[in-house]
Amino acid sequence: MKNKDAYLEAQLMSLLQIPSPSGYTDQIVHHVCGQLESLGVSYNVTRRGAIRATLPGRRDTLDRAVCAHLDTLGAMVSRLKSNGRLAIRPIGTWSSRFAEGARVTVFCDQGSRYRGTILPLKASGHVYGDQVDTQPVSWDQVEIRVDAPCESKKDLEAFGFEPGCYVAVDPNPEMDDAGFINSRHLDNKAGAAVLLSAARTLLGQKAKLPVDCHLLFTINEEVGIGATEVLYSDITEMVVIDSAMVAPGQNSEEDTATLVMMDMSGPFDYHLNNKLSALCRDNKIRFKKDLFEYYRSDAASAIEAGSDIRTALVGFGVDGSHGYERTHMDSLRQIEALILKYMLSEPTFTRDKNDIGSISGFPHQPTRDVINIKT
Secondary structure: OOOOOHHHHHHHHHHHOOOOEOOOOHHHHHHHHHHHHHHOOEEEEOOOOOEEEEEOEOOOOOEEEEEEEOOEOEEEEEEEOOOOOEEEEEEOOOOHHHOOOOEEEEEOHHHOEEEEEEEEOOOOHHHHOOHHHHOOOOHHHEEEEEOOOOOOHHHHHHOOOOOOOEEEEOOOOEEOOOOEEEEOOHHHHHHHHHHHHHHHHHHHHOOOEOOOEEEEEEOOHHHOOOOOOOOOOOEEEEEEEEEEEEOOOOOOOOOOEEEEEEEOOEEOOHHHHHHHHHHHHHOOOOEEEEEOOOOOOHHHHHHHOOOOOEEEEEEEEEEOOOOOEEEEHHHHHHHHHHHHHHHHOOOOEEEEOOOOOOOOOOOOOOOEEEEOOOO
């Protein structure tokens, strides 16, 4: 029997192996575009590099979107040090505690790249004794030891190192027979893999969607920009796929879907969340509800940019977020099942054309959303 998750697993592993810290995402964008082309899905790429693909629906009405980000955490060289090592600053929000010991690739101009390791300033207990345990945790307390014969700033310059070089952190992915997946950057390579897999499943079923559904792949979520350049006025609702934090005091679990009710930017849409809850219950999709106090997503950036859309967020359970993360295939399966049901469902909202309230001369007349679900 063929592994029904083979495509999802293969995409996840492929995406994880492609370096894509925010600002250095061309390679992963090319990969996803290639996958969309192989599936026969039309798409366009924005000037900044985000992807907007379209699965056509039966009728021309209000569109919906499902969004996942391709960028990850990373770092950038900030200074060449006199000891032949590199000072760095984080790309995205993550602790230097999780960076210590990581293997990395440093990307320089003209396509050159070098391997290296992020180390604390006092890395050897044989030299510093107990000081290795008392050194503060901060980005000022780590440096990159490059795998090149560099013992001075001049040596670094000779090899092409300079401030502004991107640093990608190795994912080190592992997937075991029990379904556990350990890796850096599951946030949000797992979400992107689920979205590609859902599109492939729909196309394989030759399913006709009720309305156009846009697949949005963003490239700056980790630095707070997110879904700002791929949301056109035709999209009225968006479901974001991202990680859901598993930790003491949280309700999320590693093997279920999570409906995020509120994050630090505020509550998600009441009616859209009710619809997703109903889809889970009606289709026996295992899910939890949760709130995250220190969390924001593509949805927040879209709303803050002025997009007049309703948003919801579904998350796969992740333990150790923004570090060496872990999730489970069951969680990704539940997320994909929910996204498929959502794409195939009737529109959550329709427009009441009798409630126009228009002003002569305006090209787009304001209308009222009519809820198309039970509340």
